[in-house]
Amino acid sequence: MRRTLPFALVTGVGFFMLVQYFIPKEEFEIAYEWILDWTIVIGCFAMLLGLWSLTRVNISKVQRKTPGWGYSLIAIAGMVFMLLVGFIPGQKSLERGSIFMLLFEYIYIPIQATMFSLLAFYVASAAYRAFRARTILATILLLSAIIIMLRLVPLGPLSEINQWLANFILTVPNMAAKRAFWIGVGLGVTATSLKILLGIERTYMGRD
């Protein structure tokens, strides 16, 4: 029963979603939107599960004094503090100028921007590894990258040739590879959906 009911639900809703794609009638449209609303409702309830998991894992780390337990303590403190600040009476926490939003704008967003900025350094180190011309394929990759990067740089009389080469690389081999990728992904998605609908693949439901 623990697996039969979820499987029946998955198959029923899955087939409905497949069928409704081909039926434009209003009743099917309403049912489709209703199902989408339900996923949001379920997501909201599941957030509580996430909150519970986060608290339990971090409290456990603090109690056991595992390496780096200080970070867990900061995580719990931050979570509790933001929750309390969000419920300050007489304040609309999502309004501009509220303590909640000030913390969000002046602490969270700069930290997030810092994390994102690291990407520039990581791109450089990854590019260094990828562009080492050890094999023929790596050399082709290096040459293509040089041509593409130089297309925005004025090179005098060479600009026109480089522009043509860059356009050729982007619109012919690159586009061909992208399309092959998308076709493969499309088939893979269809195959996986079919496996789920037919109940061939149901590991995500766990076992009895």
Add this chain to the structure above:
Amino acid sequence: MKKTKFIILIIPLILIFFNLSSPQEKPVPLPPTEIKAFDSPNDNGHSISVTWKLSPDDGAGKNNVVAYEILRAESPEGEFEVRGMVPSGENLFDDKGSREKEDKNYLPSHKNYYYKIRAKADNIFSESEVSNPAFAYGQWYHTGKTPVLAGVIIFSIFALTFITLARKGKKLYIRPLPGIEAVDEAVGRATEMGKPILYVLGLGTASDIATIASFTILNRIAKITAEHRTTILVPCYDSVVMAAAQETVRAGYLEAGRPDIYKEENVFFVTSMQFAYVAGVNGLMLREKPATNFYLGKFYAESLLLAETGSIAGSIQISGTDEIAQIPFFIAATDYTLIGEELYAASAYLGKEPVLLGTLKAQDWGKAVVIICLILGALAASFHFQFFLNLFRVQL
């Protein structure tokens, strides 16, 4: 002499002034004809389409039509209200209404409406005759999606055929994937080193097919780790994904006959904020120094941040995603990458179950059909064989 010059200058100016200020008779354009109203095809039943024959003064004749105004009324003698406007040269208008009764733009199904078209030339216009009555109704089948339906049916036939063949015991050859063949080696390395395995499901939700495909791989890997008594850590970005991942890992431990060593807290929620999640997972990598990292699922800008940190931590890394923009990053920063469809095929490879291999074989046959269609399509386009090209045209 001066007086003569003044008169020569002033007379033309006076003439120009009177010419500009006098009212001009602008010609009225001829109205459009043959107004036809009908239910819009392939819709939910709240739209009526109108077509007309262009005014003779549109692009010819007086050539002064600038636009057409579309008017609607509930009866031929009723009060017509403006529903929209299209530029000259166009002869189709979809009067799309809302299905909500409270909406000002509500257009009910099965109620007759009448239309008139105005040919406009600046501030003057001429009106057409009133159209036939027409009502909107919803369709039971979207004819524009027939190529999609045909594709789904053909692919399903392939899949069911190969599943049946596989069940009957027919041996199916599947080409090897280096990324998948490295899984056993990667888990073995973690066991030897006494280090955990990190499995990242990405930023997808439980409704993303890539995440669902990743669950099935997670199940197989959890089974192998349970057999080796190796710890698997699964930090999650979404709480629904976390709940499903806990069940998936637990199922893997049960299949391995080791439910006693399953720890629910090893599959945990981090946060639903992209870069905060990256910070959490990167911190985990640098503290725990996992022997192997798996990044399988939906990834965005965080892919390289995670993979490079894993590289710094000295882990073997296996990645896979269907996000084309992230593939180069994974290829550059990880040891093995499952590209696009290989992510969906991976669970079948790991499971080696005939039924799963059947769908994999169907994927290969699907690709063969696509290649044949591409070749025929290229030939049809070159020789202007429009009928063949129209077979693949999808209208949404």
